[in-house]
Amino acid sequence: MTDRYTNREAGNILREIIFIIFYHKRLILKIAGATFLLFLALAVLLPSKYLCRAKFSVSMSQQIDPLQKDVYTDSKNQYMRMLSGQKEIILSNRVLMRAAQALYPGKTEAEYQKLVAKLGKDIEVGPPKGESFEAASDFILSFDDSDPRMAYNMVKEVSQAYLAVFEEIAKQRTEYSYDFFKQQVDSLYVTMREKADLLKAYESENALALVDILNLEGNKANAETGAKTQLNAVQTKRQALREEFVGLERTIADLEASMAGDQGPAILPDMEGSGKTITAYRYKVAQLRMQIQEMDTQFTPQYEPLRRLKQELEANIELLRNETGRYLEGRRIQAESITSMISELDLAIAQLEDSLRATAQLRSTYAFLRNDYELAKTAYAEASAKLEQARQANSLSRPDLIVTLVDPAVEPMTPYKPNRIGLAVLGLFLGIFLGLSAAFTLDFFDHSIKTPEDIERWCDVPLLGSLPHSGA
Template sequence: MNRSPDLPHNPDHNIIFPHISREEHPKRQVLLMRRSLQVIFKYKKMMFALFLGIFALIVLATYLIPPTYRAQSTIIVERHVETEKAVLLGIESQQVRDLKDWLIAEINILQSTPVLERVVTGLKLAEADDVSPTEKEQLHLQAIEDLRKGLLVENPRKSNVINLQIENSDPELASQILNEVVKNYQNYRNKVYSESNSYLFFQNQIKSAEKGLLDKKLELAAFKKQFGVVSPDEQVEIILRKLSEYEKSLTHTRTERIGKQARLEILRKSLGDGRLTNIPVLENTETPNRYMYWARIRIELLHLEMQRDSLLLKYTPEYKGVKNLTIQINTTKEKMYDEVNQILEEENGRVASLMAEESELRSSIAEIKNELKMFSEKEVTFTELSRQIENKSDIYSLLLNQRDEAGLSLAKGLHGIAVRVVSEAITPVSPVKPNKKLNLFLGFFLAIFVSLGTVLLKEYFDNSIDTPEKIERYIGLPVLATVVDCNVKSK
């Protein structure tokens, strides 16, 4: 048995060197597998310790690392209707050609410092106590930069959809940040592209005009309810018709009263003159029975006077027959006088009644005229309120038209782009980091590979010759067999 000079010797093996090359060894793969198993079993304690240590570290790191939540939001950037018409009609549009360019511009606005600064300020992401103004400004700028780095903006290929993502240890804060980013992006881009504040001005003016119009309508409704004014023209016509009827009644009553007074004056004068048998006005009295009675008495009186005159032609006034007729004539005259007085009293009563009626009609006419005068004032107020309502309605309509024109100008000023939120960010429920199952799975295999690699590396750098492979590697000769050294006891 020969030994290689100047090489470490393993006392457990005596090696015999045949003259066979390495490539010609018939069981090389089997020997290599066996040698690998020998190395594993040789360093099994170290390998097991490394596996446990590495896997334990991975488990601890997985469960001790704070969870990270991811909030997501999606917005769509729509093109102006003119662009869509250009596409449908086959007309080449500059906006269509530059689809990617204006999407990049929108993404740049989305990630711009003013937008992120408003988010940081609004959510107080850079709040710190007991710091100097300089440090506070640095913290503010650092928070903006951290937000820019953490905000992930993606644009799927050949689409006008923008996906936003952000990760944070606080799930609610993550969703708030993303929603604030979208809101401030919309506000800031409107401010960037808007050339004037005319739209907001008209919007505020419309609110003021609408309030003024509503107030005037309520005032007119209260005025109608209080004074009963519905349609001034119709109500004035009714009042004038009523006034005309009362004035006609007054004229008729006054004419009748004047006629009766004239007849009464004639009647009194006739009584004063003693002309009881010739009173023509009695025919027009409203008491025909009395007039007929008076006419019958007058006929009787005339008959008696004719009889007396006939007797006076033959006899003297002292004649008994003449005296009797004279007495009857005087009695008849007294009856006629009494009857005329009664007619006079009744006619006086009718005149007084007509005068009272006339006075009442005059009072009613005065009230109607006063009502007409007051209604004229109400009509003026009603007309003024109606005119104010009409003017405010015209102003309101004008403001609406001008607002629409300003909105159209604003839309054109926004480069024909409308930003709509497809999906708002909601508070995530499950964390995206760490993925415990994946970490444990990968950690298990990583611990195996690291421990196995460490053992193999240690074996590779081991210079002691204790295997046939090392002999072949160092001296280039194949090994036929190995003989294990053993101590044999002598008998």
């Protein structure tokens, strides 16, 4: 039941659509005809446009010019920058002015500027169809005009002007590179000569000292003859003398203290020895003291032999004191001699330290001047090598980019627009669509009764019958 009702409703809608079309057929035909005639007139009256193209290919050369040599890791962005740069060159005033002067001779400067501005808008430079500058290494120069000969001449002249300007720019870059390195080499040569003169003058002024320095640097086996080794030896000797002087001072102090006592001077170990007078006096004094000690227990002090022994003891002690005094005087003289030697060594140490400081200063200055000269020499050699590369690049006139005219301009034989058949077909279908749209829109806003079924729909009363329309 439901399917039958649905099919019935669909049939009613289809009949209503057909009715609307036939009811407004005159309106549909008028609108469709007018639209078709309008587009047909456009297809006939619109002027023909002829498109002329020239295709260029860009490739990178193996650059030997050091000033133009770049290291790229992203070739995609590199080509995009290069192609964008070529587009800027083509649309530059320099290229378009040459083309305008070739095509339109005899005009004023203001007229040429207007032509260049118009050409900058009309000329198109882009990658092949369906590609972008990021994915292509080619680009197309295109221009359209109602005159096929003018379109061809324009593309041809712009292409020739572009190639000429590109070569001029490339040549200027290589010439600039050569001039740049030429100036740099000349400047570095003057700098190198100045540093060489400074080094030579310094070597002449300090020839003897530099000979010793260079000999020591070249033969390490003779390093012990250097001032540093001599300074170490002198300092070691001074330390030994200083220790000996301190020992002598202690000995002199002890002897002076013992000389002031009643018991006689003390006999130090280094004062004794076989055959020495002090040793003989010491033994004599010791024997006399032993004899006096034995007799003191047996006899009175007035005993003549005991008294003579005491007198002899005092005489020997005096002799021992005199001999010790001579020994003490010798040690004082020795101490003074050591003091004098230490003073001489201090003077020698000061001289050696001054010599070391002077040598270090000399070595440092010489090393600085020599290193400065070597750096200048290396910089001059590197700049000379780059100058030679720039000279070769200049002689070869080898740019970093190679632009090739792959497809030169060809005079077009057929227009590329307008598409007359397409315009006529578009006008036909658009007219039908507009006519149908107008018919359905008019019917939607028209509530008048046109069919017997409209009575049941709008009046909600049953239809009993109908009379045909009579022309009488």
